[in-house]
Amino acid sequence: MFTFSKYHLATSLDDAYEVLLKNRNNxxxxxxxxxxxxxxxxxxAVDLSALNLDYIREEEGYIEIGAMTNFRSIETSELLLNNFGGVVARSVMDIVGVQLRNVVxxxxxxxxxYGFSDFIPALLALNTVVVLQGAGEMTLEKFLESDVxxxxxxxxxxxxNKRTGNYQTIRRSNSDYALLNVVTSNLDGDVRIVVGARPGRAVLAKEAMKYIEEKGLSAESIEEAGRIASEELEFTDNMRASGKYREAICKVMVKRSLGEVM
Ligand SMILES: Cc1cc2nc3c(=O)[nH]c(=O)nc-3n(C[C@H](O)[C@H](O)[C@H](O)COP(=O)(O)OP(=O)(O)OC[C@H]3O[C@@H](n4cnc5c(N)ncnc54)[C@H](O)[C@@H]3O)c2cc1C
Incomplete structure (x- = not known):
């Protein structure tokens, strides 16, 4: 259990940011x-809950999701279920149970x-930008690589946009962390392939994406793209699975997922 000496209910984002930076232990x-x-x-402990950051809304050209939105709202959002093949909503549905998803x-x-995240790969397979109070806006890909x-x-x-997506996960049991997750998306042949829970942080399989860009989507090319993705990415061992096992299932999961967005 964590503890805190003081509790601060932020009155604005500037206020929250100022208090956060005052002490590295805040x-x-x-x-x-x-x-x-x-x-x-x-x-x-700085509480953002009075700042109206719990929302999912459509803006000009993008869907914006506030920081304090919980995963139950993500999985039940009509907007998210009806866009991107429902992949954003789908990505959180296996996380433990409704009670936890109501909170996180x-x-x-x-x-x-988090390397084990199911949500981040879905966002990375779409064109996602993060909005930070200090560092401003940047693509999710850049943020994941940054040291912010x-x-x-x-x-x-x-x-x-009309991008469609597919989410695949393999778990030892329902509600456990993923052994691997794969998300692909397709916008008129512009395909993105993301592999997460390697168990390292989710990344784009860029060589496999380049291959699909050159060859297009076909029964043969998706099989080869699965092989390329499993070879270009790094997979390591943890208590749930070995790196070798992850590499083997990556091949199949990428193929299956691409088959769905084809
Ligand atoms: C038992 C359990 C099982 C889980 N299983 C899975 C799983 O299978 N798959 C999966 O994807 N995820 C899983 N998760 C993770 C979960 O989905 C959330 O990602 C995680 O709990 C963090 O969300 P939270 O709101 O609880 O964060 P908190 O516990 O409140 O915060 C986590 C960290 O984020 C910081 N923080 C909070 N808000 C902000 C903000 N707006 N800006 C900057 N920093 C911030 C906090 O200071 C803290 O350091 C699991 C979590 C738990 C507790």
């Missing part, structure tokens, strides 16, 4: 499900860049 509170699993002793937040998840540490994730923006 932290933002999301749904606190993950914080509760550790034993951090925080100086000041978008901002904490994306900012923490002390900041507040305010919202994410997903470009609204």
């Amino acid at each position: 932290a933002i509170l999301g749904g606190t499900a993950y914080l509760r699993m550790g034993n951090r002793n925080l100086a000041t 937040t978008v901002g904490a998840t994306v900012f923490s860049r 540490k002390r900041d507040i994730l305010v919202a994410i923006r997903i470009e609204k």
